Amino acid sequence: MVxxxxxxxxxxQMLIKGxxxxxxxxxxxxxxxMAERKxxxxxxxxxxxNRAIPFWFRWVPVIGPFLQRLGIFHLMSDxxxxxxxxxxxxxHVNKVYFILxxxxxxxxxxxxxxxxxxxxYLNRGGQVxxxxxxxxxxxxxxxxxxxxxxxxxxxxxGWSANSKYPFLGSIRASAQLISYELSxxxxxxxxxxxxxxxxGDGTLSLARVVEFQSRAGFWGGLWFVFLMPVSALVFLVALxxxxxxxxxxxxxxxxxxxxxxxxxYGAFKWALFFVAEYSHMLVGSAVFTLLFLGGxxxxxxxxxxxxxxxxxxxxxxxxxGTISIVIFLGKVLGVIFLFMWVxxxxxxxxxxxxxxxxxxxxxxxxxxNLIVYALAIALIQK
Amino acid sequence: xxxxxxxxxxxxxxxxxxxxxxxxxKTTWKHLFSPKVTLEYPEERPTIPPGYRGVxxxxxxxxxxxxxxxxxxxxxxxxxxxxxxxxxxxxxxAPTANVxxxxxxFDIDMLRCIYCGLCxxxxxxxxxxxxxxxSLSGYSRGDLVNHKDRLYELGGxxxxxxxxxxKKRAAEQAGRAQH
Numbered sequence: 085m086v087x088x089x090x091x092x093x094x095x096x097q098m099l100i101k102g103x104x105x106x107x108x109x110x111x112x113x114x115x116x117x118m119a120e121r122k123x124x125x126x127x128x129x130x131x132x133x134n135r136a137i138p139f140w141f142r143w144v145p146v147i148g149p150f151l152q153r154l155g156i157f158h159l160m161s162d163x164x165x166x167x168x169x170x171x172x173x174x175x176h177v178n179k180v181y182f183i184l185x186x187x188x189x190x191x192x193x194x195x196x197x198x199x200x201x202x203x204x205y206l207n208r209g210g211q212v213x214x215x216x217x218x219x220x221x222x223x224x225x226x227x228x229x230x231x232x233x234x235x236x237x238x239x240x241x242g243w244s245a246n247s248k249y250p251f252l253g254s255i256r257a258s259a260q261l262i263s264y265e266l267s268x269x270x271x272x273x274x275x276x277x278x279x280x281x282x283x284g285d286g287t288l289s290l291a292r293v294v295e296f297q298s299r300a301g302f303w304g305g306l307w308f309v310f311l312m313p314v315s316a317l318v319f320l321v322a323l324x325x326x327x328x329x330x331x332x333x334x335x336x337x338x339x340x341x342x343x344x345x346x347x348x349y350g351a352f353k354w355a356l357f358f359v360a361e362y363s364h365m366l367v368g369s370a371v372f373t374l375l376f377l378g379g380x381x382x383x384x385x386x387x388x389x390x391x392x393x394x395x396x397x398x399x400x401x402x403x404x405g406t407i408s409i410v411i412f413l414g415k416v417l418g419v420i421f422l423f424m425w426v427x428x429x430x431x432x433x434x435x436x437x438x439x440x441x442x443x444x445x446x447x448x449x450x451x452x453n454l455i456v457y458a459l460a461i462a463l464i465q466k
Numbered sequence: 467x468x469x470x471x472x473x474x475x476x477x478x479x480x481x482x483x484x485x486x487x488x489x490x491x492k493t494t495w496k497h498l499f500s501p502k503v504t505l506e507y508p509e510e511r512p513t514i515p516p517g518y519r520g521v522x523x524x525x526x527x528x529x530x531x532x533x534x535x536x537x538x539x540x541x542x543x544x545x546x547x548x549x550x551x552x553x554x555x556x557x558x559x560a561p562t563a564n565v566x567x568x569x570x571x572f573d574i575d576m577l578r579c580i581y582c583g584l585c586x587x588x589x590x591x592x593x594x595x596x597x598x599x600x601s602l603s604g605y606s607r608g609d610l611v612n613h614k615d616r617l618y619e620l621g622g623x624x625x626x627x628x629x630x631x632x633k634k635r636a637a638e639q640a641g642r643a644q645h
Binding site for chain 2: 426
């Protein structure tokens with residue numbers, strides 16, 4: 085099988101890999117929307133969506149009712165509805181940009197996935213090789229660069245809709261995204277100061293960050309969330325703001341903006357924005373997991389290589405790769421659950437509070453944090 | 467009694483929001499696993515409290531006599547004019563012939579009814595009651611007009627033991643002016 089795979093042209097290999105990753109992300113983004121509704125329901129002491137079921141599935145004894153209670157079929161029917169309902173194009177919009185905006189949103193959201201490693205396997209020499217679509221050395225920089233282009237989708241959508249609520253929504257959203265991007269970017273600098281040891285190769289690769297969290301020894305095996313709690317916290321808060329999640333969902337703000345920047349959208353174009361939002365969440369959670377939660381290492385001080393050694397799986401890279409992907413996805417879904425949990429706990433901030441928190445709260449905090457860590461790292465690694 | 471609320475300045479911990487957010491997360495975490503309060507309607511039905519005013523219905527007395535004497539007071543009092551009664555005579559050879567009248571037709575248009583209960587209030591014979599029926603649906607306007615047979619089906623029997631008309635007849639036969 086491996087020989088057949090390597091005999092394929094590189095182009096075909098990359099295409100299959102890319103489609104496989106998108107084929108995983110699209111359903112996860114959809115499932116997140118159902119998880120969102122279920123978590124919301126459970127927190128509010130409701131059972132949540134639990135009705136839809138195809139009539140023939142009712143005959144499956146235990147699994148049928150269980151899946152029905154989980155609302156799996158609601159998810160499918162919602163997705164199908166989005167595909168098949170009429171796609172309205174209001175007469176007052178700027179048509180080219182109106183259609184372009186959701187395409188931009190979803191393209192950028194999926195592009196960031198390419199540089200995020202999502203698992204690892206052990207090669208014949210016992211080295212950990214990350215699984216990713218494009219192993220570029222600029223890693224985190226590529227994620228930030230592409231993800232921050234996402235603000236153009238919001239601006240395009242809000243402006244081309246030629247309507248006041250989308251316009252206000254997109255202005256708010258772009259101001260918020262730009263404000264919190266600073267804190268987000270600065271908060272990860274201590275991590276990269278720490279992993280770029282003087283004399284070694286300079287790197288911004290996310291896989292290297294995980295490698296650094298799976299070294300031997302007390303300090304080596306410690307996840308960066310314990311080593312740099314302030315960075316992790318600020319990164320998480322800024323991530324909430326960047327993905328437009330409550331308590332920072334100024335872009336939508338249903339009570340005062342109807343639906344925010346996508347008020348005029350419907351059907352599949354709206355669904356694309358939706359998928360883009362959840363993909364941003366997914367990629368954001370993945371980056372948080374890689375940077376601060378040890379990536380695919382099962383527990384602090386237990387690296388993937390050790391774990392595979394205990395299970396006696398060094399010789400089977402496919403099994404190790406699967407286990408690493410499961411561990412990694414588990415952590416990512418945990419972070420996504422945190423997103424939902426916080427959403428139903430913390431009420432929305434006012435716009436001025438968001439700006440105040442961003443500019444005079446988080447930004448000085450991360451700059452101070454950076455200075456402290458830069459000095460400490462300079463002393464330790466000199 | 468008016469009183470002044472002390473507004474102490476926020477402490478540093480409070481100004482970071484974090485302890486409050488963690489406290490809130492704890493609360494919502496508990497709710498995540500607490501029993502659900504939803505009543506899953508078609509499978510589970512609500513318990514109707516006493517005194518509930520549902521769909522108006524007609525009742526019979528324990529002997530099976532229809533209590534309505536078609537005096538039409540409910541028809542006159544009905545604010546949205548939902549009730550329509552066609553009075554009819556009771557045949558002279560019937561055992562309850564002394565009641566003289568009974569409704570030939572009794573229609574309540576549930577599209578008009580406002581569930582005010584004035585018909586029940588005004589009825590001198592205790593023949594019409596707003597009962598527990600709360601779920602009402604139909605495929606046409608005609609489906610939502612309750613005719614006499616449907617009204618008795620919904621209403622059932624009122625277990626009162628007045629037997630007013632039997633006593634009246636007994637008094638009449640005994641030659642008393644009053645029962």
